[in-house]
Amino acid sequence: xxxxxxxxxxxxxxxxxxxxxxxxxxxxxxxxxxxxxxxxxxxxxxxxxxxxxxxxxxxxxxxxxxxxxxxxxxxxxxxxxxxxxxxxxxxxxxxxxxxxxxxxxxxxxxxxxxxxxxxxxxxxxxxxxxxxxxxxxxxxxxxxxxxxxxxxxxxxxxxxxxxxxxxxxxxxxxxxxxxxxxxxxxxxxxxxxxxxxxxxxxxxxxxxxxxxxxxxxxxxx
Amino acid sequence: xxxxxxxxxxxxxxxxxxxxxxxxxxxxxxxxxxxxxxxxxxxxxxxxxxxxxxxxxxxxxxxxxxxxxxxxxxxxxxxxxxxxxxxxxxxxxxxxxxxxxxxxxxxxxxxxxxxxxxxxxxxxxxxxxxxxxxxxxxxxxxxxxxxxxxxxxxxxxxxxxxxxxxxxxxxxxxxxxxxxxxxxxxxxxxxxxxxxxxxxxxxxxxxxxxxxxxxxxxxxx
Amino acid sequence: xxxxxxxxxxxxxxxxxxxxxxxxxxxxxxxxxxxxxxxxxxxxxxxxxxxxxxxxxxxxxxxxxxxxxxxxxxxxxxxxxxxxxxxxxxxxxxxxxxxxxxxxxxxxxxxxxxxxxxxxxxxxxxxxxxxxxxxxxxxxxxxxxxxxxxxxxxxxxxxxxxxxxxxxxxxxxxxxxxxxxxxxxxxxxxxxxxxxxxxxxxxxxxxxxxxxxxxxxxxxx
Amino acid sequence: xxxxxxxxxxxxxxxxxxxxxxxxxxxxxxxxxxxxxxxxxxxxxxxxxxxxxxxxxxxxxxxxxxxxxxxxxxxxxxxxxxxxxxxxxxxxxxxxxxxxxxxxxxxxxxxxxxxxxxxxxxxxxxxxxxxxxxxxxxxxxxxxxxxxxxxxxxxxxxxxxxxxxxxxxxxxxxxxxxxxxxxxxxxxxxxxxxxxxxxxxxxxxxxxxxxxxxxxxxxxx
Numbered sequence: 001x002x003x004x005x006x007x008x009x010x011x012x013x014x015x016x017x018x019x020x021x022x023x024x025x026x027x028x029x030x031x032x033x034x035x036x037x038x039x040x041x042x043x044x045x046x047x048x049x050x051x052x053x054x055x056x057x058x059x060x061x062x063x064x065x066x067x068x069x070x071x072x073x074x075x076x077x078x079x080x081x082x083x084x085x086x087x088x089x090x091x092x093x094x095x096x097x098x099x100x101x102x103x104x105x106x107x108x109x110x111x112x113x114x115x116x117x118x119x120x121x122x123x124x125x126x127x128x129x130x131x132x133x134x135x136x137x138x139x140x141x142x143x144x145x146x147x148x149x150x151x152x153x154x155x156x157x158x159x160x161x162x163x164x165x166x167x168x169x170x171x172x173x174x175x176x177x178x179x180x181x182x183x184x185x186x187x188x189x190x191x192x193x194x195x196x197x198x199x200x201x202x203x204x205x206x207x208x209x210x211x212x213x214x215x216x217x218x219x220x221x
Numbered sequence: 222x223x224x225x226x227x228x229x230x231x232x233x234x235x236x237x238x239x240x241x242x243x244x245x246x247x248x249x250x251x252x253x254x255x256x257x258x259x260x261x262x263x264x265x266x267x268x269x270x271x272x273x274x275x276x277x278x279x280x281x282x283x284x285x286x287x288x289x290x291x292x293x294x295x296x297x298x299x300x301x302x303x304x305x306x307x308x309x310x311x312x313x314x315x316x317x318x319x320x321x322x323x324x325x326x327x328x329x330x331x332x333x334x335x336x337x338x339x340x341x342x343x344x345x346x347x348x349x350x351x352x353x354x355x356x357x358x359x360x361x362x363x364x365x366x367x368x369x370x371x372x373x374x375x376x377x378x379x380x381x382x383x384x385x386x387x388x389x390x391x392x393x394x395x396x397x398x399x400x401x402x403x404x405x406x407x408x409x410x411x412x413x414x415x416x417x418x419x420x421x422x423x424x425x426x427x428x429x430x431x432x433x434x435x436x437x438x439x440x441x442x
Numbered sequence: 443x444x445x446x447x448x449x450x451x452x453x454x455x456x457x458x459x460x461x462x463x464x465x466x467x468x469x470x471x472x473x474x475x476x477x478x479x480x481x482x483x484x485x486x487x488x489x490x491x492x493x494x495x496x497x498x499x500x501x502x503x504x505x506x507x508x509x510x511x512x513x514x515x516x517x518x519x520x521x522x523x524x525x526x527x528x529x530x531x532x533x534x535x536x537x538x539x540x541x542x543x544x545x546x547x548x549x550x551x552x553x554x555x556x557x558x559x560x561x562x563x564x565x566x567x568x569x570x571x572x573x574x575x576x577x578x579x580x581x582x583x584x585x586x587x588x589x590x591x592x593x594x595x596x597x598x599x600x601x602x603x604x605x606x607x608x609x610x611x612x613x614x615x616x617x618x619x620x621x622x623x624x625x626x627x628x629x630x631x632x633x634x635x636x637x638x639x640x641x642x643x644x645x646x647x648x649x650x651x652x653x654x655x656x657x658x659x660x661x662x663x
Numbered sequence: 664x665x666x667x668x669x670x671x672x673x674x675x676x677x678x679x680x681x682x683x684x685x686x687x688x689x690x691x692x693x694x695x696x697x698x699x700x701x702x703x704x705x706x707x708x709x710x711x712x713x714x715x716x717x718x719x720x721x722x723x724x725x726x727x728x729x730x731x732x733x734x735x736x737x738x739x740x741x742x743x744x745x746x747x748x749x750x751x752x753x754x755x756x757x758x759x760x761x762x763x764x765x766x767x768x769x770x771x772x773x774x775x776x777x778x779x780x781x782x783x784x785x786x787x788x789x790x791x792x793x794x795x796x797x798x799x800x801x802x803x804x805x806x807x808x809x810x811x812x813x814x815x816x817x818x819x820x821x822x823x824x825x826x827x828x829x830x831x832x833x834x835x836x837x838x839x840x841x842x843x844x845x846x847x848x849x850x851x852x853x854x855x856x857x858x859x860x861x862x863x864x865x866x867x868x869x870x871x872x873x874x875x876x877x878x879x880x881x882x883x884x
Contacts, residue, residue, distance in 0.1 A: 021688065025242065025399050025400070025403045026396055026399050026400065026403075028339065028403075098337075098339055098403075098407070100403070100406055100407050100410060101410060103337065103407050103411075104407050104408075104410035104411035104413075105411075107336050107337055107407065107408065107411035107417040107418065108411050108414075108415045108416065108417055108418065109418050110415060115770050115823060116761075116766065116770055116823055116824070117798075117823055117824045117825075118691065118761055118824075118825075132418075132420075132424075134424060134427060134428065135338075135428070135431065136431065159418065160336060160337055160338055160417075160418060160420055161337070161338045161339075162338075162339075175689055178688050178689050179688070179689065182688045182689075182691075182761075182763070185763055186761070186763050186766050186767050186770065187767075187770065188410060188413070188414065189763060189764060189767035189851060190766075190767035190768075190770035190771050191414050192413060192414060192767075192851070192855060193771075193851065193854050193855060194771045194773060195771065196770040196771055196823075197770065197771065197772050197795075197822065197823060199795070199823055203795075203797060206797060207797065207798070210798065210799065246463060246620050246621070246624045247617055247620050247621065247624075249560065249624075319558075319560055319624075319628070321624070321627055321628050321631060322631060324558065324628050324632075325628050325629075325631035325632035325634075326632075328557050328558055328628065328629065328632035328638040328639065329632050329635075329636045329637065329638055329639065330639050331636065353639075353641075353645075355645060355648060355649065356559075356649070356652065357652065380639065381557060381558055381559055381638075381639060381641055382558070382559045382560075383559075383560075409631060409634070409635065412635050413634060413635060467684060467841050467842065467845045468838055468841050468842065468845075470781065470845075540779075540781055540845075540849070542845070542848055542849050542852060543852060545779065545849050545853075546849050546850075546852035546853035546855075547853075549778050549779055549849065549850065549853035549859040549860065550853050550856075550857045550858065550859055550860065551860050552857060574860075574862075574866075576866060576869060576870065577780075577870070577873065578873065601860065602778060602779055602780055602859075602860060602862055603779070603780045603781075604780075604781075630852060630855070630856065633856050634855055634856060
């Protein structure tokens, strides 16, 4: 059960990145991680403030969102996270925020165009929009999965709602959430007083291929 | 008198949320709480900086805004808070800010439309505008109460002035003030370069009903 | 000489409010105070970072801007501060910043209209624009004084440059700088997607009269 | 080897200014310094977070970007930094960021016009745009050098990408990056609701000459 504790700690720690990067207000955002080799995930409880988060109060659910371990009710977004893990086996981390600029694009139902090398690097093209979906059944999860499966982007703007990001790890999903808000803000500002210059598809492909393969340090063994 | 001290402490502590959430500059915002079972409220003194606030220097007034306990002059907004408690018996907390984006909507006299699921959840529809009112008599208080009584929203944008929010507790009123500024900002940004997509009334109703009944943890006994 | 040390300490401490309220970057802003009863002022040295500021490294100059005491060169804005003290005997504090939103109005040479009760309270009407003026002689100081003498406002937007504020104390001048940026931001945002509603002159007069006489605590004896 | 350690420490310390001044998110920005008298530079490793930076993990490369000392892979921007040092002998510091407002101008391929005295002081005229360039060969470095050689500005906006700044020291380059973002933001905001007033060339020349020669303290011996 030591691996599970480590994942609880990681998920608890990663929540600190959300307020630190101005991605959330009050309790409105969450990070989850898959428990490798088991049909389980670790996620934030509902309505708990970021100051109160600890490894101990993180909750464990199955991939239908049912509580397996923990004394608090899971986040009300758990069903969406669970659906993603169930249908995207390569995904080990999911993040949900209502970060301001990304959510503003989502309110208009407008994808973020690929006009920055940083977007090409990290998202491999535009950041797409998913459907409007009510909470309560699997329609949010389905909207996320169907949209991301047809794009390179690890981020999707859910219409009138907010952002979901995925990653090979929970940290990668957090990174995608941070970068998504950053480029949403920069492209918004560029658009306010003019028209950003598009990047050609061949250049996008070249930037994406390089960044996915070359950037950063080798993982520590 | 121990309950009163506890309320003083709560009100003092909640003031820290105002600068922390970028809702105020200098001394321009205040939180109050009703003293349950008595016609009294606890509020910040006038012109005191957020660093100087303590349970000890909070002041107690009656529901006409007359000083009952405390060595400082009450906030100049006390009459408005008092009017709300007098006329809305289910309200136990009131917050007033001049938070930037909400006040910008107020300067135009324009309600914030319900184009985000977060607005439907928390406000149940648009965030309404109250009348222009001078300080000095009960016209601000009356404007708040009359506007809020015809809306689900716990927040009202007072024209050319700022925001008042109410709650079942002072903490709930602070939460409404934080969420009001957050959605005011996001919808403003969405509007800057296009038109946000409206959410249908049936979906707003469904989101509001669910959020008010399901979200968060059960109150601790 | 103990009073002078106290003023050095006050001026040093007030500089911390500039970065704290996001009014400055790097070393680009300064606070000064008149030494009562003497033709002297205390100001920040040139090019010193906000982390390095202490009572000890504040400098003292006469009202022509000549160094009287201190081992550093005075701020390059000293001549403008000195001119204000020389020609406005009721002013005991001056602040200069390039705060973002106020400077944006200054770049367009456009006064900030009085469309918020907070502007009526604190500035008594619009925040005016002063002339374009080169540094090096008394033209900046003259522009500040001539503009402020015909307005109630303690703040002036110097064209293409930045903001100067005055006060009965250095703290009051800092407060005016904080409020000026706050209302510059709010009115800018209100204007981005519509037209703010003006406040009638009689209401402005009434708000200003009340705020100048009633707000805040009595000065401590 | 003590001088080299000192430079490692300086470069490590200056990285803290990037998040502190809101110029970067995640790991997306870097500072380098030339090692005086040797064809070497010190730079941040690739993909390391700002919290993890220390004098010890800074890396040393030659002026072709080849690793000379250090256990981590150099920043993927090292080739661009190295090219600048090789072709601009008076440059001893280089900074790269994707700071929001400057990058928004870069996304439109639009120089920042000289409409603030601060721009005249620090940049001596407009902040120019460099070409779109893919990472991987010397085209970014070449674009930086060719653009800066025909301008007074120590900052260049690389199209669809971000900002590079240079300085006589690494600290000067950081200062230029901070000021570049600050003026990019202010001029953007000025432009949102009107047209900033240009400054005449003779005034720009006069401001630039004075600032470069008079501002700040004499260097400490």
